[in-house]
Amino acid sequence: MADAKNNSQLLPLVVIFGRANVGKSTLFNCLTEKRQALISNIAGTTRDSNLGRVNWQSRRFEIVDTGGIIDLKHLTEKANATDDIADQVQRQASRYLKLADLVIFLVDNKTGLLPQDKQMALLIKKNVSPDKVLLTVNKVDAPKDRLKISEFYKLSLGEPYPVSAANGSGTGDLLDIIIEKLAANGSRLATREENNDGEEKLPVASDEIRVCIIGKPNVGKSSLLNSLLGYERVIVSPEPHTTREPQHTKIIYQGQPILLIDTAGISKKGTKTKGLEKFGIAKSLHALSKSDLALMTLDISEEITHQDAKLIEEIVEAQKSFIFIANKWDKVEERDTKKYTDYLYAKLPFARFAPIQFTSALTGEKIKKILDLAVQIAKERKLQLSDSQLSHFLSRIVKIHRPAKGKGVRHPKIREFTQTQANPPKFEMKIGAKEDLHFSYLRFIENRLRETYGFLGTPLSVAVAKRKNVHGMHRD
Numbered sequence: 001m002a003d004a005k006n007n008s009q010l011l012p013l014v015v016i017f018g019r020a021n022v023g024k025s026t027l028f029n030c031l032t033e034k035r036q037a038l039i040s041n042i043a044g045t046t047r048d049s050n051l052g053r054v055n056w057q058s059r060r061f062e063i064v065d066t067g068g069i070i071d072l073k074h075l076t077e078k079a080n081a082t083d084d085i086a087d088q089v090q091r092q093a094s095r096y097l098k099l100a101d102l103v104i105f106l107v108d109n110k111t112g113l114l115p116q117d118k119q120m121a122l123l124i125k126k127n128v129s130p131d132k133v134l135l136t137v138n139k140v141d142a143p144k145d146r147l148k149i150s151e152f153y154k155l156s157l158g159e160p161y162p163v164s165a166a167n168g169s170g171t172g173d174l175l176d177i178i179i180e181k182l183a184a185n186g187s188r189l190a191t192r193e194e195n196n197d198g199e200e201k202l203p204v205a206s207d208e209i210r211v212c213i214i215g216k217p218n219v220g221k222s223s224l225l226n227s228l229l230g231y232e233r234v235i236v237s238p239e240p241h242t243t244r245e246p247q248h249t250k251i252i253y254q255g256q257p258i259l260l261i262d263t264a265g266i267s268k269k270g271t272k273t274k275g276l277e278k279f280g281i282a283k284s285l286h287a288l289s290k291s292d293l294a295l296m297t298l299d300i301s302e303e304i305t306h307q308d309a310k311l312i313e314e315i316v317e318a319q320k321s322f323i324f325i326a327n328k329w330d331k332v333e334e335r336d337t338k339k340y341t342d343y344l345y346a347k348l349p350f351a352r353f354a355p356i357q358f359t360s361a362l363t364g365e366k367i368k369k370i371l372d373l374a375v376q377i378a379k380e381r382k383l384q385l386s387d388s389q390l391s392h393f394l395s396r397i398v399k400i401h402r403p404a405k406g407k408g409v410r411h412p413k414i415r416e417f418t419q420t421q422a423n424p425p426k427f428e429m430k431i432g433a434k435e436d437l438h439f440s441y442l443r444f445i446e447n448r449l450r451e452t453y454g455f456l457g458t459p460l461s462v463a464v465a466k467r468k469n470v471h472g473m474h475r476d
């Protein structure tokens with residue numbers, strides 16, 4: 001995945017760094033103008049680092065909201081197989097610190113200067129050039145709060161800049177300073193981002209494929225994202241609901257911009273609980289609603305459950321394209337793809353249009369084919385057929401299978417067949433006012449559309465409309 005790995009480095013990288021509960025996620029949401037990062041007063045809420053993009057003064061940069069640093073030893077120790085989630089969270093924050101073009105070292109004006117802030121300042125001085133550090137004091141919510149700011153000069157990291165991430169106070173000035181510092185440090189604000197005419201080089205948003213990785217807890221969604229990217233983007237753990245909020249990662253694959261979204265595991269139990277788990281699931285469903293395509297991740301070494309079926313129904317009802325990701329294929333002893341394909345479609349007959357990709361996120365087996373499928377599906381999802389194409393199609397299939405009647409004794413006649421929408425594709429048939437078409441014929445039409453034009457992995461909608469009675473219209 002070499003072509004996908006370092007796309008984020010086209011822009012300068014600004015990292016929000018600091019101890020737990022200083023308001024990093026609130027500041028991230030404020031600067032990106034999105035409610036992407038999950039916020040709570042529980043220490044350690046942010047696990048995976050959130051990535052976002054900031055536009056300011058016709059300049060753009062990437063920004064990272066890192067997990068709160070609780071124990072500094074995690075930043076210097078080497079990783080090992082027994083690392084718990086806290087170890088991984090804080091080691092990930094350390095990696096971003098080393099990649100940063102600029103570090104926003106965030107401290108908390110309410111609690112004042114703490115010993116841990118001093119320790120972290122020493123760590124930053126050892127790893128980051130002084131001109132790449134911006135000391136920022138959060139929770140300066142009112143003019144009277146500025147009286148305490150002076151104590152942060154003791155950190156010897158230059159002038160402290162006051163902000164209130166909660167109400168936005170001071171954030172405009174902070175963004176001005178960020179742009180100024182990045183430009184002064186020779187960061188790639190213009191040369192990588194704009195052409196000579198000042199126009200943005202990056203592909204327009206309408207070309208972007210939004211891919212949501214979704215499934216129950218512990219089916220390997222985060223491992224799948226890491227495997228697709230070729231590096232550790234998100235925290236992986238056997239603990240359910242390790243991922244608490246959708247993680248957005250932009251890549252370019254074969255010239256195609258793709259936004260990959262890793263979501264929290266969706267469980268029946270989780271939707272009934274309170275707190276972070278429930279909010280994470282709500283965000284997952286929202287991420288699905290904003291996506292074009294879902295990677296429906298299953299643990300193929302386990303039985304398909306009613307919960308899996310309900311989630312797939314949710315995807316189909318939302319008219320999202322999707323791929324079955326039969327993950328953990330490496331754990332299956334008898335690797336018979338036909339047997340498992342038949343099993344999966346027998347359990348989920350309403351989703352036979354979705355392709356199945358047998359993969360192992362752990363070993364990387366068949367991972368590349370997922371992105372190939374995603375690009376193909378996204379292209380076919382946007383396919384718009386002309387009236388003449390559908391007219392020829394209709395004349396051919398009615399010869400194969402005469403339209404079947406529903407209620408009544410009269411055989412219906414299809415007067416018109418048109419495509420009313422693409423992305424997702426929707427079609428409409430018009431029949432006589434007193435005619436009725438059997439539902440099975442709609443399935444026949446759908447199957448023939450797929451055979452002829454593709455629409456791989458995408459739900460099709462075929463509606464029936466009755467032509468108005470012409471004589472009745474004259475009487476009106």
